[in-house]
Amino acid sequence: MTQSVIVLLLLGASLVALLLVAFARREARAEREAARAEASMLREDAQARMAEAKRREEHSLQREKEVASDHRHAQQYARALEERAAVVARDEKRLVVERARIEEDRTAALAAAARTTPEEARAALTAQLIDKARADSEGALRVIEKRTRATAEDRAREILVEVMQRQASPSSAEHATSWIDLPSEEMKGRIIGREGRNIRAFESLTGVNVIVEEGVNAVQLSSFDTERREIAEVTLAALVEDGRIQPQRVEAAYARAVAGAFQRHRAAGLDALSAAGVSGVPTEIVDVLGRLRLRTSYGQNVLAHLVETSQIAADIATLIGADVEIARRGALLHDLGKAFTHEQQGTHAALGARFAAEHGEEPRVVNAIAAHHDEVAPDSLEAVIVQIADAVSASRPGARREDLDAYVNRMANLERIVLEHHGVTRALAMAAGREVRVIVEPDEVDDAGTQALARTIAEHISKDFTFPGEIKVTVIRELRADAVAG
Template identity: 65%
Template sequence: MPQLIATVVTLILLLVSTLVVHFARREAAEIRRSTSAETQEMREEARELRSEAQRREERVAQREKDLAASQSATQKFQRTLDERASVIARDERRLADQRAGLERREQEALAAVAGLTAKEARERLIADQVKAAKDAALVEVRRVERATREDAQRRAREVLVQAMQRQTGEAASETATTWIDLPSEEMKGRIIGREGRNIRAFEALTGVNVMVEEGVNAVQLSSFDVERREIAEVTLRDLVEDGRIQPQRVEAAYARAVADVDQRHLDAGLDAIESAGVRGIPQEVAATLGRLRLRTSYGQNVLSHLVESARIAGDIALELGADAELARRGAFLHDIGKAFTHEREGTHAAIGAAYAKEHGESEHVVNAIAAHHDEVPQETLEAVIVQVADAVSASRPGARREDADGYVERMESLEHLVAEHEGVVKVVAMAAGREVRVVVEPDVVDDAGTRDLARTIAEHISKDFSFAGEIKVTVIRELRADAVAG
């Protein structure tokens, strides 16, 4: 039995060995076949690479041949150019010699004709040529100057037109009246009051005429003094909103309107600063600017003029490549001195420049303010732009009216004339100067003295004030006594 098992095992091992040898031979045959195929492919690729290399060598050789031919042609062309340049140089030398000979013979001929030596003739010829050259240069300079001037004027017109087109400022100027709409016809009766006591108290307190017309649901406030008219407007709007109108409430509303003047100035100044696009204005300066909302120059509102000038100056500066912020700031502040013309000595330009310097403005802004009426020289391009913007804003159609300022000056001079009399504490010119109301100090002028003062003032006006028609003088003496019950 063990022998049989050994025999079987031997047979199995022999069979396995035979199978292994068979599979190994078949795998070797497969490897030989694949290796042969790869070898054939590599040979084909090698043949293609050799063919491509040969073609590239042929192209390189052809390019070298073409480059050699091109270099040969270039060298031939260069030799031709050199030969031509040599011929031209020889001809130029020959022509120069001929020209020198001709000039020499010409000078000798001129000298013989004019009785001059060759040197003198040469100097005269040179002088004539220099003079001709100077004349030609002068003509050319004048032509260039004229063309430059025309171009500069055209460019200046373009810049101004573009700056003006960007602005849409109103052409309406300040008037001497203000309309206030009323909620109903009944409000007119309340404003007038019983036997007119409310309207009399309002006019006496504010110094403004109140005109009530039939068929119009509004009342009109009339006064040449825009500050009085503005306070009267605020007072009346307050009364209309409250609805209860009587002399005591008129006085209370008037007191509130007067107390809020500074806040209204500040609000107007801040609004103008925002509209003009200027930054970093101190609050005190903003309040001063706000005071200009009630000032006019030939009928043009000064604060609106400053805002418009700032916008125009900024646009012009941008077109010219100047400092737009500086130009806009200088234009916005250039008339700030008009807020102090009744308080300080000097022109509004000088006053404004000093005020700006006091509040930390730069020297360029101060110069732009001081120089906008040519009182001092302009030191920067922006100062010139400020002056131009001021002129453009003031000269546009409808911006200003000569008669408006003349009217205001006439009314102010009338009030100043009457205020000179002793005992007078308040003077109000009303009804376009046809009436003057004078409030006197009761401790200085008694009841009998009011008639004498009215007559004296009327005679003074007739003598020293030029006017057409009649002026009614009303002297008011009012004694009030206050006491507090505790």
């Protein structure tokens, strides 16, 4: 019994041992499988990490190459910039030198053209800037005056009324006729001469009609041209004073009257300066001013208009506190250019301003002349005063008449048409345009040609000139031969 139990126990123990061994093997096999799976996972993870590391390494290498390439490009660009900067610096230095040379050449050219030095030019510019600053300040003053326009307009009316009350100028007295007083009725016969030869010689020479009326101890000179009429008046006065009248003496007196016109111009200019109260005017301007004594504008004598305008401008400048002498001088010279309008191109304001500037008048006076018809802007208060004074003198009742200027222009156009013909030396419109006397060159027009020329001129007038009634064309051909016995 005991041995059976022991055997059974040994068998049981053996079975238990076998079971334990089988269980241990199964556990070991499971652990090996788990270890193998874990190792496979670790191996795959390691491979993935190695692939990522390799990829990053390749990316890093590619980036390093790109950075190296960018660095090379940056270095090349930097070198190019340095080279460009060097070129720009070199060009800048060259341009600075060239600019300095051009400035020197321009300064020298301007100095040569202006006949002045840079220092003088700076002084002139400084004076100009001072004048401009003064003009700007005057502009500001005008703005202030606009803000108080009601009061200013009332004050302006008071000033103009007071100035006009101080003037006692007559109405326009410019006509197309002049009267010459005679010492006796017997002098009329001498003027007419035997068979009218004296009066014919006088009229042909002067281009002025002589009208002799009964019962009047005077003769009348008629012509639209004030210069012709004035010379004829001086000529006839000299003949009447002498008492001996014949064609040869008429020619001699006419020659003296023409030669003395310059002195009469100068005397008239000096008288105008004295009446206007202006001094220090150059002789050249005085002579031109005197020539205006025979010029009219709408029937108003230009020289008398200048004197009147100068007096008005001086009164206005006194009342408002402006420069009286500049206003007076600018007003006296404002129509100076009317002496040149029939000789040169341009408006009388521009011509007068240029002539005054050429003869040393100061800029404010020159601007007052140029600006009196608003062709340029006035630079000073005195220029505006000249505009006002000119308007006051021209617009006052009786100052001007438009019909006389229209008549003068009509006569001048008639003479111009006649002078266009070959051989004509002088054309004289007479008898209020009802007759034209044509003086021809005897070497160019013969006796037979005078008739043909008269018909041609008459046809030309009928075609191109509008006129009422009839116009008589008289062609005069006179051949003279002189000899001196010695």
